[in-house]
Amino acid sequence: MTELAAHRLTPGGLALLTVAMSLGTFMEVLDTSIANVAVPTIAGNLGASASDGTWVITSYSLAAAIVVPITGWIARRYGEVRTFVTAVVLFTLASALCGFATSLPMLVGFRFLQGLVSGPMVPLSQTLLLSNYPPQKRGMAMALWSMTVVVAPIFGPLLGGYITDNLSWPWIFYINAPVGVFAAMTTWTLLHKHDTPTVKVPFDAVGLVLLVVGVGSLQLMLDNGNDLDWFNSNVITTLSVLAIVALTFLVIWELDDAHPLVDLTLFKYRNFRFGVLSLALGFMSFFGMTVLLPLWLQTVMGYTSTWAGVATAPVGILALVCSPLLGRFMHRLDLRVFSTLAFVVFAWTTWWFSRMTLDVSIGELMLPRLVQGVATACFFVPINQIILSGIEPRRLAAASGLSNFFRSLSGSIGTSIVITLWDHRTQMHEVRLWENITPNSVEADHYLSQLGQVAGIQGDGAWRYIGNLVHQQSAMFATSELFWGIAVLFFCLIAVIWQTRPPFGAPSGAGGH
Numbered sequence: 001m002t003e004l005a006a007h008r009l010t011p012g013g014l015a016l017l018t019v020a021m022s023l024g025t026f027m028e029v030l031d032t033s034i035a036n037v038a039v040p041t042i043a044g045n046l047g048a049s050a051s052d053g054t055w056v057i058t059s060y061s062l063a064a065a066i067v068v069p070i071t072g073w074i075a076r077r078y079g080e081v082r083t084f085v086t087a088v089v090l091f092t093l094a095s096a097l098c099g100f101a102t103s104l105p106m107l108v109g110f111r112f113l114q115g116l117v118s119g120p121m122v123p124l125s126q127t128l129l130l131s132n133y134p135p136q137k138r139g140m141a142m143a144l145w146s147m148t149v150v151v152a153p154i155f156g157p158l159l160g161g162y163i164t165d166n167l168s169w170p171w172i173f174y175i176n177a178p179v180g181v182f183a184a185m186t187t188w189t190l191l192h193k194h195d196t197p198t199v200k201v202p203f204d205a206v207g208l209v210l211l212v213v214g215v216g217s218l219q220l221m222l223d224n225g226n227d228l229d230w231f232n233s234n235v236i237t238t239l240s241v242l243a244i245v246a247l248t249f250l251v252i253w254e255l256d257d258a259h260p261l262v263d264l265t266l267f268k269y270r271n272f273r274f275g276v277l278s279l280a281l282g283f284m285s286f287f288g289m290t291v292l293l294p295l296w297l298q299t300v301m302g303y304t305s306t307w308a309g310v311a312t313a314p315v316g317i318l319a320l321v322c323s324p325l326l327g328r329f330m331h332r333l334d335l336r337v338f339s340t341l342a343f344v345v346f347a348w349t350t351w352w353f354s355r356m357t358l359d360v361s362i363g364e365l366m367l368p369r370l371v372q373g374v375a376t377a378c379f380f381v382p383i384n385q386i387i388l389s390g391i392e393p394r395r396l397a398a399a400s401g402l403s404n405f406f407r408s409l410s411g412s413i414g415t416s417i418v419i420t421l422w423d424h425r426t427q428m429h430e431v432r433l434w435e436n437i438t439p440n441s442v443e444a445d446h447y448l449s450q451l452g453q454v455a456g457i458q459g460d461g462a463w464r465y466i467g468n469l470v471h472q473q474s475a476m477f478a479t480s481e482l483f484w485g486i487a488v489l490f491f492c493l494i495a496v497i498w499q500t501r502p503p504f505g506a507p508s509g510a511g512g513h
Contacts, residue, residue, distance in 0.1 A: 009132055009190065017132060017190050018144055021125040024088050024183035026148040027176050028121040031095070031114065032061065032408075033156030034172050038164040045169065048104040058223045059108045060115040061412065065219045066212055067119025069262045069405040072398020073204075074120055075127075079195040080397055084124040085188045090117035092180030099170035122149065123400035128191065130388065130396060136331070139385060143327025146380040150323075151316045158309040165306075196394075207254055207261035214246030215409075222412045226420045263398040266391070274499040275387035276403050278339065280410040282346075282379055282493055285486050288414035289350055292422065292482055297365075300475045301358070311365045318373025326381050335382035335504045339497040342379035345371065347490040354483035358476055382504075386497075389504040418482060425478035426471075433470045 009017065035042070035056055042056060075083050094114035101107035126145050133141040163171045221239040228236050254260040267273045294308040303311065330338060349368040356364070384403070391399045 013190055014132065016186055018129065018141070020183045020186035020190075021129050022144055022148045023179050024084075024187070025122055025125045025145065026152045027179045027183070028091065028118045029149055029152035030156045030159070031118070031173075031176070032064075033152070034160035035060075035111075038160050038169045038172055041164050042107070042169045043104065046101075046104045046107065052104060054223075055104070055108045056111055058220070059112040060118075061223065061408075062216055062219045063112045063115025064118050065215050065405070065409060065412075067116055068123065068408065069211065069215070069402055070208070071120045071123040071401030071404075072263055072395070073201070073261050075124060075196065075397040076199045076201065076394075079198050080124055080128060080131075081187065081191045081195040083120050084128060085184050085192075087117050087120045087124070088180050088184040088187070091121065092176055092184070095173040095176035095180070099173040120401070123404045124397060126384070126400045126404075127396045128187075131393065132191070139330045139381075140324065140327035142384050143323040143330075143377075143381045146377075146384060147320055147323045150319050150376050150380050155313065155316065158306070158313060161306050161309060201259045204254075204257055204259060204261035207250065207257065210246050210250040210253060211261065214243050214250050217243040217246065218409075219412060222416045225416055226423065230420065262402065263395065264402075266395065266399050266402060269390055271386050271389050271500045271504070272391065272399060272403075274496060275383060276406050278493055278497045278500075279383050279387065279403060280406045281489065281496065282343070282383070283407050284410040284414035284417075285350075285489050285493075286346070286376075286379070286414075287411040288418040289353075289483070289486050291415050292418050292479065292486075293353070293365075293369075295419070295422065296475065296479045300472055300479070301360075307362070311362050312369055314366045314370040315372045315376055318370060319376040320373075322374055322377035323381055326377050330382060330385070334502060335386050336497050336500060338378045338382040339386070340494050342375040342377075342382075343490045343493050343497070345375035346379070347487045349375070350483050350487040350490060354480045354487065356480070358472060383497075386500050386504050421482060422475075422478050425481055426475045429474035429477045430470055433474060437466065437470070 039054060039056055043052060071083075078086075091114060094110055094117060097110040098107055098114060101110055126142075129141040129145055130138055160172050163169070163175070217239045221236055221243060225236050231237050231240070250262070251264060254262050254264050267276075290312065293312050294303075297303040297308040297311060326338065349372045352368045387403050388396060388399055
């Protein structure tokens with residue numbers, strides 16, 4: 001897409017394209033999280049166990065992880081506009097098939113198909129917006145695009161829970177139909193005459209096999225590691241060996257191949273290299289925090305999934321307000337300053353969470369999440385501009401696909417690390433607390449006496465009550481430690497983002513090495 005093509009769009013057409021692209025992106029990112037809260041209901045209705053029902057989530061993330069990094073190759077072969085519109089249409093049809101599923105294997109298969117066709121949607125929506133906005137307004141394009149990527153995972157569980165409780169689970173897939181039709185028709189109408197030229201390059205079959213085996217094994221390992229007790233399981237050990245071997249050979253093969261499926265030479269660009277590293281580690285921390293908070297609220301604090309969603313949702317408010325303002329003015333300042341502000345605010349608010357106790361109110365929980373909205377905007381909007389600065393227009397699709405692959409993969413890694421550490425640290429603290437509680441200790445005897453006198457709880461009931469308190473406090477200790485660790489990681493990322501170098505303007509063929 002050339003800049004001449006960009007100027008063929010009127011302001012009204014550009015606004016309509018932005019809405020279509022944003023809705024398409026929102027729909028795809030939403031589907032990564034909307035089914036999470038509905039899994040128990042879906043599994044029950046389809047006659048499956050809740051553990052088997054998690055394949056509804058795993059199959060989607062597995063398929064998407066494989067396709068996202070090859071977006072650049074697909075777009076070069078078939079054109080960016082044609083690829084995006086086709087992906088949206090197929091995604092909409094796959095969503096409908098998911099709603100029609102009458103058994104769990106059917107649903108898992110359709111979710112896998114949905115993940116496969118979803119791969120190009122997010123990277124190409126970013127690329128097409130950049131290509132069709134005038135250079136001086138591309139910061140605004142990034143801001144509008146980033147809002148959908150940030151807000152969708154936050155509102156996905158809320159929307160999924162509401163639909164499951166008030167309608168029926170198939171509607172979490174049916175709602176994609178009008179959005180998909182609008183996004184596809186609008187994009188095709190506005191851009192089909194200005195598609196990028198296609199290039200018939202040899203198909204890298206070896207690269208594809210290595211990518212499927214490597215990324216597929218890695219994603220399955222991350223999704224199932226905690227449930228299978230990680231490397232105590234032969235399955236996880238085998239998957240990890242397959243992932244390491246296949247991905248190592250993939251890197252060697254792609255760097256030496258004349259027509260690589262995944263363009264790893266993009267990492268020669270300094271801003272792309274350090275920008276992707278900042279994005280991956282930052283999103284890993286952000287997503288890990290976003291997983292940890294509702295996990296703690298629902299398993300320890302007794303919140304329902306709906307109220308846990310309400311407590312975590314305020315982060316989207318200031319993100320929505322700040323993103324367009326940031327996009328309008330960020331070309332006037334060094335983008336590293338905005339990213340630094342984001343990491344400082346993230347570190348401060350996450351440390352704030354680490355200081356909370358079991359007596360915390362929902363209002364006290366919502367306040368730091370509200371403040372995090374500022375950091376969310378200052379992180380996602382500038383970082384994407386930094387990553388793509390200096391990249392030639394013809395390589396934007398490949399760069400966007402590769403950066404989004406590392407973003408989504410880092411989210412899976414962050415989730416696995418947080419859940420595993422939370423379980424292990426909770427168990428460790430529980431063992432240590434019980435070491436100080438014995439039937440013969442003076443403190444325990446005094447507390448049991450008070451329970452009997454004040455609450456009327458005696459005997460085995462009193463010990464069960466103490467057991468619940470011990471578990472709650474142990475989980476609170478583990479939660480505080482993880483929040484503290486995430487805060488430190490956010491602060492360390494300041495050093496990484498300052499490894500990038502200006503200019504951070506519109507993508508071009510120069511600079512950035």
